[in-house]
Amino acid sequence: MTHRLILFRGMNTGGVRVPVGGQRAMAEAMGLKNPRTLAASGNLVVESGGATATLEREIEAAMETAFGLKVAAMVRTPEQWAELIAANPFPEEAASHPAKVLAMVMKAGIRAGAVQACRDLADGGERVEAAGGVLYFWFPNGQGQSAIFKKATPRLLGMGTGRNWNTVLKLAAMVT
Known part of the structure; x- marks a missing residue:
């Protein structure tokens, strides 16, 4: 177990x-x-x-x-979760503003063209990167104000669910 x-x-x-x-x-x-x-x-x-x-x-x-x-x-698994944490392309942002960094765990991969589509929607310093089948977002003005978040649907990205960095770390603590 x-x-x-x-x-x-x-x-x-x-x-x-x-x-x-x-x-x-x-x-x-x-x-x-x-x-x-x-x-x-x-x-x-x-x-x-x-x-x-x-x-x-x-x-x-x-x-x-x-x-x-x-x-x-x-x-x-805890190992996959540790890999998700290690792959975060926004470590400085996560350390200073963890509620504004989001990791989106994908069910069956990231749709082709999703990262570029998000970059095209980005506004106000927003950024997106993909690593290890996870989409990572930096929302400097918060997710609720995000141009990406308002239009990024499963049709665009693939099926996934996002957790802010606070939650990512709390979940990691639950399995260590």
Whole structure:
């Protein structure tokens, strides 16, 4: 058994609401060990011996069965999470303004042309880079004011879910 980080896309935002206690109960019913959540933001950490792709499918099916929701889940190992942290192309920005750096974990890769499309949308010093199948964003004026964020949809980027650098580090602490 090792830790698995489970990131839900759009959980507890945009009208998709599942109480964190319900997420933990669902994980326990699935036989996953030591389920814990980070705030109410679609982050679940469990212990499992299962492969990440298999666990993604099982979690998505359980979410639909338990809550009637089709929610994309992205599962990562602690090693993959450490690689995500190490690959951050904006380390100075993350150190000084962690809420303005976003790592977008992709379900099935980054769509061709996504990085350039985001760069074309960028305004006010915004930047985007891709590394290891993750999109990293620097939003100097905040994500809510971002020209990229307002237009970057799964159709443009691929299916993914973003976490600001504060959350990235808190999740890392949960699995170490």
